[in-house]
Amino acid sequence: MMIDSSAMELQLNLHPADGYKSPSQRARRITExxxxxxxxxxxxxxxxxxxxRDNTRVVDFVCSDCGAEFQLKSKSNPLGRKIRDAAYQPMIERVNANQSPHFAFMHYARDNWSVRKLIFVPGYFITPSVIEKCKPLSASARRAGWVGCNILLYMIPPDGRLPVISCDGISPKQDIRQKWERFTWIGKALPESRGWITDILLCVRRFGRHEFSLADMYEFEGELAITIDYYQNFHILLYAISANSACLL
Ligand SMILES: [Zn+2]
Structure with missing residues (x-):
């Protein structure tokens, strides 16, 4: 993979955590x-x-040029299948209203304080299928009854997980921006359509091949719990995908 001419610095600077004692606060200061x-x-x-700077609950960073909003989630362990997010209710409300922030998921190493992985996930790939509601905190917890949520990375199609930093190196910025642009049309779909588009896209990607039939899709019928009407939408999706990215299928 080509290295960008303006390559990112992978080493984390620890000074932003000066004066902080809590490990979680220190990690947050350093990674942010x-x-x-x-x-x-x-x-x-x-x-x-x-x-x-407005203490908003679901946005950490913003682009001052285009207004795009991002939430950064960092882990010292590999990203895995799911990532703990904040409160469930404000998140699901934004998702249902097609207003999810975009996400940046980071894996950093504590032994040498370096960034191992960073992926961008466009907000239009964050659908209700991707948000897992957690059990309320127990009555003995300090915030008893509080309900958090997880983001299910494995429910996001690979097209929606853009590897800025990976074991292959640092992706060129223009590659990431092109991959981002490729599926922006999903963000313009109605909230109820966005869900089935990304669910079907996830299934299509699991085939791992460029050719498949409608009959192949019935493999996923139980998993998706969908109807024949839903499959009629599948044709619309294929048309939309091929019209927007001719080399995809
Ligand atoms: Zn921007």
């Missing part, structure tokens, strides 16, 4: 400072994303 310094906007040509 790195993101502010190194991340770029994948939506437009802007080279910077700015931290938000």
């Amino acid at each position: 400072a790195w993101f502010a310094q190194n991340a770029y906007c994948p939506v437009c040509p802007s080279e910077n994303l700015s931290p938000t």
